[in-house]
Amino acid sequence: MNEITRTKRLEVAHYYLLGYTYREIEEETGISHGSIANIVSEIENSALNIPGTSFDQINDLRQLSSDLKKSGLKPSQTLLGITFLQRLQSFQITPEHLEAWSELIKKLLPPDFPVNEFFESARRLHDLETSQDKSFETITEEYKSNCQRIEKLKGEADSLNEAKSQLSNEIKPLSSQLETLKQEKVRLENDVQIQSAKAQELKSRLKEAEAKGVRDLVREKSILNGEIKELEKKKGILLGEIDNSISSTSQRIKAITQEATSQIQEQVTSIRNQFDSLLVDAVNTGVAVGEMRQMVKKGEDSEKGLGNFIREVRDRFEVK
Amino acid sequence: MSNYTLFKILEHLRQELALTEVKAREIGDHFEVLRRETESIKVDALQNYLEKQKKSAARDRGIPSLIKNRKRMRDSLIVAAGGFILGGLLTRDKFGALTAGMSGFDGMVQGFGESKWCVLLGKKILVVPEEMVSPQVTCITLDNLYKTMEELKNRALSGANLGNIDDVISKLKQRQD
Numbered sequence: 001m002n003e004i005t006r007t008k009r010l011e012v013a014h015y016y017l018l019g020y021t022y023r024e025i026e027e028e029t030g031i032s033h034g035s036i037a038n039i040v041s042e043i044e045n046s047a048l049n050i051p052g053t054s055f056d057q058i059n060d061l062r063q064l065s066s067d068l069k070k071s072g073l074k075p076s077q078t079l080l081g082i083t084f085l086q087r088l089q090s091f092q093i094t095p096e097h098l099e100a101w102s103e104l105i106k107k108l109l110p111p112d113f114p115v116n117e118f119f120e121s122a123r124r125l126h127d128l129e130t131s132q133d134k135s136f137e138t139i140t141e142e143y144k145s146n147c148q149r150i151e152k153l154k155g156e157a158d159s160l161n162e163a164k165s166q167l168s169n170e171i172k173p174l175s176s177q178l179e180t181l182k183q184e185k186v187r188l189e190n191d192v193q194i195q196s197a198k199a200q201e202l203k204s205r206l207k208e209a210e211a212k213g214v215r216d217l218v219r220e221k222s223i224l225n226g227e228i229k230e231l232e233k234k235k236g237i238l239l240g241e242i243d244n245s246i247s248s249t250s251q252r253i254k255a256i257t258q259e260a261t262s263q264i265q266e267q268v269t270s271i272r273n274q275f276d277s278l279l280v281d282a283v284n285t286g287v288a289v290g291e292m293r294q295m296v297k298k299g300e301d302s303e304k305g306l307g308n309f310i311r312e313v314r315d316r317f318e319v320k
Numbered sequence: 321m322s323n324y325t326l327f328k329i330l331e332h333l334r335q336e337l338a339l340t341e342v343k344a345r346e347i348g349d350h351f352e353v354l355r356r357e358t359e360s361i362k363v364d365a366l367q368n369y370l371e372k373q374k375k376s377a378a379r380d381r382g383i384p385s386l387i388k389n390r391k392r393m394r395d396s397l398i399v400a401a402g403g404f405i406l407g408g409l410l411t412r413d414k415f416g417a418l419t420a421g422m423s424g425f426d427g428m429v430q431g432f433g434e435s436k437w438c439v440l441l442g443k444k445i446l447v448v449p450e451e452m453v454s455p456q457v458t459c460i461t462l463d464n465l466y467k468t469m470e471e472l473k474n475r476a477l478s479g480a481n482l483g484n485i486d487d488v489i490s491k492l493k494q495r496q497d
Contacts, residue, residue, distance in 0.1 A: 267323055274330045281334050285341040292348035299351040302358040305484070309362045312485035316445045317369045 004035055012039045013050050017058065019065030352479075359476035362488060363469050373447040374437050374462065381449065437462040441489050460496050468495040 008029065015025045022036050031039075042048040046055045053061070068078060085095065093101050109115060129136060438459035440446040453459050472482065472491060482488050 271323075271326065271330075274327065278330055278334055278337070281337040281341070285337045285344065288341040288344040288348070292344040292351070295348035295351035295355070299355045299358070302355040302481075306358045306361055306365075309485055309488075310365050313366055313369050313445075316443070316485060317373055 004031065004039070009039050009042070009048055010050065012036055013043050013048060016040055016043065017050070017053070017061045017065060019062060019067075019069045356477050356479055359480070359482050360473045362482050363473040363476060366485075366488065367466065367469055370439065370445070370447055370462065370465070373445070377437070377447055377449070439465050441493060445489075460492075464496065465492065468492055471495065 008031065011029055012025055012031060012035075015028055016036075016039075020028065022033050022040075025031070025036050026033055029036075039048065043050065043058060050058070068075065073081075088094075088098065088101075109118075125136060128139065132139060134142075436450040437447055438450045438453050439462055440448065440453075440457070440459055447462060448459075450459075450461070469492065472488070472495070476482050482491070
């Protein structure tokens with residue numbers, strides 16, 4: 001046993017897991033039957049560790065490989081079958097319904113049935129119903145009515161074709177007229193070309209005239225610029241004169257204002273003096289009026305006193 | 321408003337004020353004169369009552385004398401009749417003539433009761449003949465009182481305030497003293 005390398009032993013383990021018999025392993029690896037048995041014993045006792053495989057999966061893998069081998073299937077085919085089964089489950093078809101489903105398919109689809117075309121048509125029909133948001137029956141009804149309309153339109157088209165042929169007959173003289181008109185058009189186009197040439201000539205003359213006008217204007221502009229400069233000089237002189245005039249006028253206004261102010265002050269002073277004098281007179285008058293009132297009051301008191309006096313005198317005398 | 325107008329108004333106001341002052345002073349002076357005369361009238365009134373009192377007393381004294389003396393009675397009646405006739409001639413009025421006649425008779429009667437008069441200045445003012453006053457009683461002769469009253473009247477006209485009757489009597493007594 002010690003002479004068999006680990007690689008060789010793992011190779012034996014690989015074939016063992018694939019469900020090979022001891023004899024087949026022997027043929028593949030060239031290791032003796034007894035050694036193979038020992039290696040298998042090591043695997044089962046966990047003495048030999050197979051990378052990527054746990055010990056408790058070893059028997060299951062060996063059993064699965066044996067079953068596949070008996071069924072004549074390869075692991076890749078198994079994987080395909082598992083994938084297919086998952087697809088069927090996604091369509092709600094479980095393994096227990098698989099047989100019934102297979103029978104149904106057989107009944108629906110005879111051997112020469114064009115499956116691809118059928119499914120393509122079904123898909124298109126589905127797409128049509130989805131896009132139109134209508135049922136197949138509704139679409140069929142609409143199709144029928146459209147067919148009827150088409151028939152009707154065909155009748156109308158026939159009558160229109162008849163009218164068209166009739167019009168074609170009428171068009172022929174018109175075509176000859178059109179030809180005449182085309183010739184006329186050509187003649188007119190020639191005239192237009194001639195007129196265009198004349199217009200071009202006129203345009204060039206106009207440009208020349210414009211250029212001449214511009215030159216004249218430039219000359220006039222230069223003359224006017226000179227005049228403007230002259231006028232600006234005059235303007236400067238006039239502005240100076242205006243400034244002088246303004247300053248002298250403002251001085252005169254200031255002098256007049258001062259004089260007027262002094263006169264107003266004098267008048268105000270005079271008025272104030274008049275008012276003061278008037279106030280003194282008013283005070284004196286008030287004093288005089290007050291004194292007069294006192295005198296009047298005294299006179300009234302004296303009158304009353306005289307009345308009382310006479311009564312008292314009368315009381316004092318015993319006149320018989 | 322122009323200054324000229326303002327000055328004119330001010331001048332007019334000054335004139336008005338001056339005129340008002342003069343008028344007020346004049347009125348005050350007039351009232352002062354009236355007051356003084358009113359004060360002096362007090363003396364006149366007192367004098368008037370004294371005179372009335374004296375005449376009344378003289379009449380009281382003259383009638384008994386007239387009854388006792390027939391000659392006086394006859395003279396009085398002649399005077400009354402003469403006064404009546406004269407009054408009638410002058411006024412050509414019966415009542416006027418009667419008044420003139422009675423006035424003449426009354427004058428005659430008072431003349432018969434004429435005496436030297438004294439004045440008693442008490443609670444009552446009495447004018448009595450001097451001989452009727454007892455020597456113990458102090459009295460003022462009417463003539464002296466009149467003189468004193470004349471002075472008082474002059475004082476009143478000069479501006480003095482005489483006051484009520486008590487004040488006047490007090491002043492008269494002081495003067496007599």
